[in-house]
Amino acid sequence: MNTLILQTTSRFLFTLLLLLSIFLLLRGHNEPGGGFIGALVAVGAYALYALAHGLSAARQLLPLPPLRLVGLGLLIALLSGLVGLLNQQPFMTGVWFKVLGLKLGTPVIFDIGVYLTVFGALLSAIFALEESAKEVR
Amino acid sequence: MSVILPLLVPLTTAILCLVVPYRTAQRYLSLAGALALLAAGLYLLTQLEDGIQVMQMGNWPAPFGITFVADHLSALLVLVTGVVAVAVTLYALEENDAPRERQGYHALVHFLLVGVNGAFLTGDIFNLYVWFEVLLISSFVLMVLGAERAQLSGGVKYFAVSLLSSILFLSAVGLLYGATGALNLADLATRVEALAPGLRSALAMLFLVAFGLKAAVFPFFFWLPASYPAPPVTISALFAGLLTKVGVYALIRVFTLLFTYETAFTHQVILWVAGLTLLVGALLALAQGELRRILSFQLVSHIGYMLMGLGLLSPLALTGSVFYALNHMLVISALFLVAGLIQRLGGSGVLVRLGGLYRQQPWLAVWFLLPAFSLAGLPPFSGFWAKFTLAAAGLEAGQYGIVAVALLVGLLTLLSMGIVFAEAFWKEPPKASANLEARGWAAQALPIALLALLALGLGLWAEPLLRLSQKAALELLEPSGYIQAVLGVSR
Numbered sequence: 001m002n003t004l005i006l007q008t009t010s011r012f013l014f015t016l017l018l019l020l021s022i023f024l025l026l027r028g029h030n031e032p033g034g035g036f037i038g039a040l041v042a043v044g045a046y047a048l049y050a051l052a053h054g055l056s057a058a059r060q061l062l063p064l065p066p067l068r069l070v071g072l073g074l075l076i077a078l079l080s081g082l083v084g085l086l087n088q089q090p091f092m093t094g095v096w097f098k099v100l101g102l103k104l105g106t107p108v109i110f111d112i113g114v115y116l117t118v119f120g121a122l123l124s125a126i127f128a129l130e131e132s133a134k135e136v137r
Numbered sequence: 138m139s140v141i142l143p144l145l146v147p148l149t150t151a152i153l154c155l156v157v158p159y160r161t162a163q164r165y166l167s168l169a170g171a172l173a174l175l176a177a178g179l180y181l182l183t184q185l186e187d188g189i190q191v192m193q194m195g196n197w198p199a200p201f202g203i204t205f206v207a208d209h210l211s212a213l214l215v216l217v218t219g220v221v222a223v224a225v226t227l228y229a230l231e232e233n234d235a236p237r238e239r240q241g242y243h244a245l246v247h248f249l250l251v252g253v254n255g256a257f258l259t260g261d262i263f264n265l266y267v268w269f270e271v272l273l274i275s276s277f278v279l280m281v282l283g284a285e286r287a288q289l290s291g292g293v294k295y296f297a298v299s300l301l302s303s304i305l306f307l308s309a310v311g312l313l314y315g316a317t318g319a320l321n322l323a324d325l326a327t328r329v330e331a332l333a334p335g336l337r338s339a340l341a342m343l344f345l346v347a348f349g350l351k352a353a354v355f356p357f358f359f360w361l362p363a364s365y366p367a368p369p370v371t372i373s374a375l376f377a378g379l380l381t382k383v384g385v386y387a388l389i390r391v392f393t394l395l396f397t398y399e400t401a402f403t404h405q406v407i408l409w410v411a412g413l414t415l416l417v418g419a420l421l422a423l424a425q426g427e428l429r430r431i432l433s434f435q436l437v438s439h440i441g442y443m444l445m446g447l448g449l450l451s452p453l454a455l456t457g458s459v460f461y462a463l464n465h466m467l468v469i470s471a472l473f474l475v476a477g478l479i480q481r482l483g484g485s486g487v488l489v490r491l492g493g494l495y496r497q498q499p500w501l502a503v504w505f506l507l508p509a510f511s512l513a514g515l516p517p518f519s520g521f522w523a524k525f526t527l528a529a530a531g532l533e534a535g536q537y538g539i540v541a542v543a544l545l546v547g548l549l550t551l552l553s554m555g556i557v558f559a560e561a562f563w564k565e566p567p568k569a570s571a572n573l574e575a576r577g578w579a580a581q582a583l584p585i586a587l588l589a590l591l592a593l594g595l596g597l598w599a600e601p602l603l604r605l606s607q608k609a610a611l612e613l614l615e616p617s618g619y620i621q622a623v624l625g626v627s628r
Contacts, residue, residue, distance in 0.1 A: 067155065068155065068156060071153075074152045075153075084196070090141075090195060091194060
């Protein structure tokens, strides 16, 4: 889609949406929000960017191919569950610790895993749809 | 700890296969994961010496959290799942299927194993549904991976039937939850007694249909022969060995733990289903002309044996069921893998186009005959003891009809395997047959030999596994131990 307005605004919106998505991810710790919603917003940012600047431009903004992100997210989620096991407690038990007066725990790590997984899975679906749409055209 | 290992191992393997981008690395990771799974299964079984193993996920106590339980039935099934996984991944090492591997074949196989083991180990009926979905979604993708025409046509049937079964299962769980207010299996077991008999029977039948669809029993088996021969042979071997057994496991669990009150009705229905499954599957197998379709109908037919033991509901009968299920997992996977080798060496899976394989590859004939005899239940193979136990249990219960059917189906199976042998191995090769690649299959024969010799070994030395199966059967018939292990108090 070659419109100047969309191309210009999408640059700003991209950054803003990504910031919002991280805000949502961290907010999910105690309030509504979380990895799933955060990832949806981030996917929205990339989808918008892909619409405005094309698929390959959006791909270049990704640190890893989407499916590897899924793997990475699952790995992080798995590791967060293992912390409980190492602590002589059942799998997935939440473990809490204080970092600089901030109460942190494995649920946040799990949520980051969810974030990456949802982000990678949805993005690979959207990219695949975009590609097949291009073939039809 | 030991309960969750058979879940964590394939999950970790699957994730690593997603993260590591190299195909060769993924293959060996996959094999290492399968071997580790086997080790985890063995470890779990040894832990059972101290009684039923329980883990409350996230440390939420039962019945509020999700419980994982391993009794002998679950542990044995998990162990044999590991064996099948090792055999299939060994076989897949030599399959050069780059496109499918790039699309995540190895990761999907291990996600499937996560689902299968999760279903075997969970102690919560809604969680059981979740594990069913995990394995179904992986199997959907594996079924159509590569997108060949036959795969898509089989995949649609498989998808539609699985979805129907999931809906029925979920509705049944919802109704059960509405009636009892519990989802934890052990908790449910203490509560279903208070239900009205009519409601209980209706729920039992809903579960029978939902799980029957997954286990591919009469009259819900039509989807299996339509879809299993379609994907590559490693995938169909994996499906054949594991997926229907999950349905059988769910039936055994639900009909020994929850619905044991109106047995004159429910278990009689199961016996009828078992008999018809046995007979119809075996007869239809005789009418097929393609190897993997024959095996698919044999697979359907032999599910009937496992249900027969459940229908009889005596210690001996359940011992037979459990032993049969374990034996069948090994044997049918071996036969599907052999079918793959025959297809590769003979150039076709259609019996008419095959022939003369015995002269070219005498060892292949051996690796075919060993599991085939075990499937038919000839002594001294493991299948013999399984059938012997079931027949003895049937005679003990005075159910002569089902025993007659069971024995007849044994003969029909032998006949069907004999036809395959005569057509593929003994017959003069058809004129047009090109001499295909005949070398380099030793590596793929290795896993088949492993499974076949295991089946033979379990037949010659059946005592240990029979004793373990018997322990599983006794635990199933005395659910108080299971309930106490999960809920922590005796009620």
